[in-house]
Amino acid sequence: MELAQDRRRLAPYLLLAPGLAWLAVFFLVPMFYLGYTSLQEGSLELGYTFQWAWSNYTDSISTYRDQFLRSLEYAGLATLIAFVVSYPLAYWIAFRGGRWKNLLLLLVIAPFFVTYLIRTLAWESILADEGFVANLLRHLHLLSANGRLLATSVAVVAGITYNFLPFMVLPLYVSLEQIDTGLIEAAQDLYASKLRAFLRVTLPLSLPGIFAGTLLTFIPAAGDFVNAQLLGTPRQYMIGNVIQSKFLVITDYPVAAALSFVLMAAILVGVAAYARALGTEKLTG
Amino acid sequence: MSTATEALPVRRAGQGTLTRLWAWVRHHALTAYAVLALAYLFLPIAIVVLYSFNDPLGRFNYTWEGFTLDNWRNWNHVPGLTDAMVTSLKIAALSSAFATVLGTLIALALVRYNFRGRGATNLLIFVPMTTPEIVMGASLLTLFLNFSIATGFLTIVIAHIMFNISYVVVTVKARLVGFDRHLEEAAMDLFANQWSTFYRVTLPLIAPGILAAGLLAFALSVDDFVITNFNSGATITFPLFVWGAARIGVPPQVNVMGTVIFVVAIGAMLANVVFQQRRAKALTRGAA
Numbered sequence: 001m002e003l004a005q006d007r008r009r010l011a012p013y014l015l016l017a018p019g020l021a022w023l024a025v026f027f028l029v030p031m032f033y034l035g036y037t038s039l040q041e042g043s044l045e046l047g048y049t050f051q052w053a054w055s056n057y058t059d060s061i062s063t064y065r066d067q068f069l070r071s072l073e074y075a076g077l078a079t080l081i082a083f084v085v086s087y088p089l090a091y092w093i094a095f096r097g098g099r100w101k102n103l104l105l106l107l108v109i110a111p112f113f114v115t116y117l118i119r120t121l122a123w124e125s126i127l128a129d130e131g132f133v134a135n136l137l138r139h140l141h142l143l144s145a146n147g148r149l150l151a152t153s154v155a156v157v158a159g160i161t162y163n164f165l166p167f168m169v170l171p172l173y174v175s176l177e178q179i180d181t182g183l184i185e186a187a188q189d190l191y192a193s194k195l196r197a198f199l200r201v202t203l204p205l206s207l208p209g210i211f212a213g214t215l216l217t218f219i220p221a222a223g224d225f226v227n228a229q230l231l232g233t234p235r236q237y238m239i240g241n242v243i244q245s246k247f248l249v250i251t252d253y254p255v256a257a258a259l260s261f262v263l264m265a266a267i268l269v270g271v272a273a274y275a276r277a278l279g280t281e282k283l284t285g
Numbered sequence: 286m287s288t289a290t291e292a293l294p295v296r297r298a299g300q301g302t303l304t305r306l307w308a309w310v311r312h313h314a315l316t317a318y319a320v321l322a323l324a325y326l327f328l329p330i331a332i333v334v335l336y337s338f339n340d341p342l343g344r345f346n347y348t349w350e351g352f353t354l355d356n357w358r359n360w361n362h363v364p365g366l367t368d369a370m371v372t373s374l375k376i377a378a379l380s381s382a383f384a385t386v387l388g389t390l391i392a393l394a395l396v397r398y399n400f401r402g403r404g405a406t407n408l409l410i411f412v413p414m415t416t417p418e419i420v421m422g423a424s425l426l427t428l429f430l431n432f433s434i435a436t437g438f439l440t441i442v443i444a445h446i447m448f449n450i451s452y453v454v455v456t457v458k459a460r461l462v463g464f465d466r467h468l469e470e471a472a473m474d475l476f477a478n479q480w481s482t483f484y485r486v487t488l489p490l491i492a493p494g495i496l497a498a499g500l501l502a503f504a505l506s507v508d509d510f511v512i513t514n515f516n517s518g519a520t521i522t523f524p525l526f527v528w529g530a531a532r533i534g535v536p537p538q539v540n541v542m543g544t545v546i547f548v549v550a551i552g553a554m555l556a557n558v559v560f561q562q563r564r565a566k567a568l569t570r571g572a573a
Binding site: 037124 | 318328329336346412507527
């Protein structure tokens with residue numbers, strides 16, 4: 001009996017061990033090595049050695065300040081636009097979808113089964129100089145005769161918005177779908193207008209979804225380099241482009257590692273501040 | 286749910302045509318908006334499929350020149366592309382199999398046992414999903430660099446298993462939460478031991494969840510570019526091939542493969558939905 005109890009106590013740890021070990025070795029330990037590398041000094045020829053080289057941080061922040069700010073700006077804009085596109089869509093599926101809900105949801109995620117890079121390249125042809133979007137905007141005089149969409153920040157933000165949209169739609173849908181419609185009805189029975197019922201009942205109840213959706217969109221967007229590379233020019237490069245080329249082209253590992261660390265720290269600080277501002281700490285914790 | 290929205294106009298019928306007109310416009314405005322949003326989501330996909338039938342003049346497949354079936358007929362005529370695809374599929378098969386096993390075990394532990402360290406475990410599952418891919422890819426590379434491990438096929442597989450575990454745990458857990466433990470207890474009462482209970486009762490019941498998780502992991506692996514880019518060495522996967530080709534012109538055969546991946550993925554998802562609905566029906570019929 002005692003043996004059986006011991007086995008029961010041990011069982012969860014045996015189930016967890018292989019998977020968590022994998023995550024520890026290939027997710028947590030690498031974070032340590034990222035920090036370790038970021039304080040190294042030297043050159044590729046002579047090798048990099050650990051030096052407590054904090055200057056990697058101060059130098060990289062001052063050198064790549066523009067790219068950092070641009071990353072935050074583009075990611076923030078893309079998150080905002082994704083929210084505006086996604087909220088009504090998620091609302092419509094959750095409250096008007098009826099028995100087609102699952103199929104509609106499948107339609108929403110379906111486009112994201114086309115490879116990320118191919119999707120981004122498709123935007124390259126949509127926004128091309130002689131493409132129909134550019135021509136339409138020129139026709140409406142929203143774009144000057146020789147104005148471009150491709151190779152501008154508009155194209156980069158458009159690409160980022162599109163590529164991370166499901167991360168916004170899905171959490172919004174989940175939180176909206178869970179709302180007890182009886183509450184909305186009750187508000188309207190108490191003579192709240194539809195708009196007021198929405199603002200006072202539906203919107204606050206979907207706050208956890210808004211919180212999750214904006215974070216899940218903003219975080220990958222801030223670290224992206226694919227859209228800026230394929231749809232922009234070096235003038236649109238984000239911090240991800242700098243990290244990627246420092247690691248894989250220039251092989252200046254310490255500075256690249258320092259930049260990665262700063263990016264992660266900036267995101268963590270931003271998330272904490274955001275959680276505080278929105279007051280959803282108790283909802284997510 | 287629908288009664289709330291349908292009952293309202295009736296209740297407010299006396300409020301005048303203007304209010305009703307406004308309600309009608311608003312009702313349909315939302316639908317119109319949603320349809321437009323869906324169209325926006327599918328626009329690039331339509332472009333990808335359409336341009337797989339394009340007959341480009343130069344190396345760049347950006348403008349429509351004319352319809353042809355040549356790209357589909359000669360799908361394997363681009364040097365390196367087919368090999369890259371095969372490499373991607375191999376990596377996806379290996380990494381999704383491993384991640385599915387490791388993730389399912391974690392999900393089982395989380396749902397069915399109370400143990401110390403649950404919070405930390407949940408955190409370790411959650412954090413990789415919210416870490417920017419570039420940071421994960423870069424940090425793994427620093428690990429391999431510091432231990433002088435050459436990057437290549439194996440390091441890509443290691444990386445893909447790593448980022449897929451979390452997605453598998455979440456998917457299988459969702460399925461396990463609604464699981465009726467009484468079925469297992471019944472089997473035990475009928476003198477089945479723990480193992481046969483697991484194989485004959487538990488596993489068949491959670492199999493659709495595991496399958497869905499495996500398919501998701503496979504799809505994420507085939508799609509991954511950022512983490513792979515950092516840990517690939519000289520190995521070229523399908524997304525890496527596209528990345529390399531983007532500068533010199535992407536051959537239309539890439540669109541052919543993109544279309545095929547899309548159709549296969551949607552087919553698998555639909556099949557899974559239909560299969561689960563049939564099973565649910567069969568189960569309720571059996572119970573009645």
